[in-house]
Amino acid sequence: QVQLQESGPGLVKPSGTLSLTCTVSGGSISRDYWIWIRQAPGTGLEWIAYIYNNGRIKWSPSLKSRVTMSADTSKNQFSLNLNSVTAADTAIYYCARALDGGPPDYWGQGTLVTVSS
Amino acid sequence: EIVLTQSPGTLSLSPGERATLSCRASESVNSNYLAWYQQKPGQAPRLLIYGASSRATGIPDRFSGSGSGTDFTLTISRLEPEDFAVYFCHQYGSSPLTFGGGTKVEIK
Numbered sequence: 466q467v468q469l470q471e472s473g474p475g476l477v478k479p480s481g482t483l484s485l486t487c488t489v490s491g492g493s494i495s496r497d498y499w500i501w502i503r504q505a506p507g508t509g510l511e512w513i514a515y516i517y518n519n520g521r522i523k524w525s526p527s528l529k530s531r532v533t534m535s536a537d538t539s540k541n542q543f544s545l546n547l548n549s550v551t552a553a554d555t556a557i558y559y560c561a562r563a564l565d566g567g568p569p570d571y572w573g574q575g576t577l578v579t580v581s582s
Numbered sequence: 583e584i585v586l587t588q589s590p591g592t593l594s595l596s597p598g599e600r601a602t603l604s605c606r607a608s609e610s611v612n613s614n615y616l617a618w619y620q621q622k623p624g625q626a627p628r629l630l631i632y633g634a635s636s637r638a639t640g641i642p643d644r645f646s647g648s649g650s651g652t653d654f655t656l657t658i659s660r661l662e663p664e665d666f667a668v669y670f671c672h673q674y675g676s677s678p679l680t681f682g683g684g685t686k687v688e689i690k
Contacts, residue, residue: 508683509670509681509682509683509684510627510670510672510681511681512678512679512680512681523677525678525679526583526678527678559626559627561626563674566613566615567632567674568615568617568629568632568672568674569627569629569672569674570629570632570638572626572627572628573626574625574626575626
């Protein structure tokens, strides 16, 4: 059973950088697709980016200019950095896993990040 | 970008009734790579259906998915108390990956 756990600050100042880490157990990040998705309060889901094939990354076009993503196979973790944040980036951030050709099937519990001074 | 439009926005039904949820795509979904998720308050989405019609592991057979191309449906044959939740459709066949706005199934 794959388990994912997000970690990182719950409060980020406007214009700062949001940094989150997802720790994976029960699966290896050296294979499959590892994804970040967010959900603003009371709204729908938005795909941010995913990493696969040991470091290849695909970004949402709307966020690409502000997002970096990386993976640390020695720790079985992957990370998200979102810079120049505004209040519009306030959301629950989820990490998830997908198999090749499949949708996200395992999700972390999500972590709320609030952008506020 | 494929836009997914879900309808209705809210469905008010009683336990035991049948629920029919719609997801319409702005263009054809590649390989019918369309999934459905259930989300309850304070929880992550739970995968119900993938490939438009395949049930995920452990999902009861009262949940079924159908459709192809641009029109997809999630049917819950007989609503159980635990089925009252928000349901999202998701296309993973082309980038950017996109989600529908959700349908809330509430108790009438």
